[in-house]
């Protein structure tokens with residue numbers, strides 16, 4: 025009986041300790057700054073992936089090997105619009121105010137990106153070189169099509185002296 029009580033007391037101490045040692049709960053919502061950082065990171069990786077796909081296609085890499093990076097680009101095309109949440113409007117970035125004042129057109133540009141990257145994945149899986157190169161061109165055009173209206177040009181380099 026005494027032994028049992030000691031075991032129970034020990035168990036209570038252990039669970040009590042575990043509760044005290046638990047780290048503070050992680051924030052449940054990403055901050056607007058987190059969203060801006062995530063979209064800039066995704067865009068940067070999209071540019072790297074597009075370059076990789078172009079180079080690989082030119083070098084004659086088997087297209088089936090390119091389905092994986094192409095599928096990442098296609099997922100990014102579907103994920104990116106949500107990172108331009110209304111809450112990020114005031115955060116310094118290169119997104120132009122038109123992203124939020126012209127939402128319907130921004131969504132059309134995002135859809136063109138999504139459609140082109142899906143065609144890229146399908147062409148890679150089908151090992152169809154002509155379709156793959158056409159989808160690469162339409163994907164690159166979809167990047168530019170959106171940037172022309174919704175991305176501010178890069179800041180000029182700081183003047184020396």
Ligand code: HEC
Nearest residue numbers: 064067068070071117118119133134137166167170174175
């Ligand atoms: C639907 C619109 C849209 C599409 C499509 C789009 N972008 Fe962007 N992109 C933007 C906007 C807006 C910004 C500015 C975001 C910011 O500064 O927070 C941006 C930023 C970038 C940046 C700069 C990231 C940084 O670190 O500041 C790169 C690089 C980029 N895009 C590459 C691409 C490439 C490559 C594609 C196509 C494969 C693409 N984008 C497709 C809207 C788009």
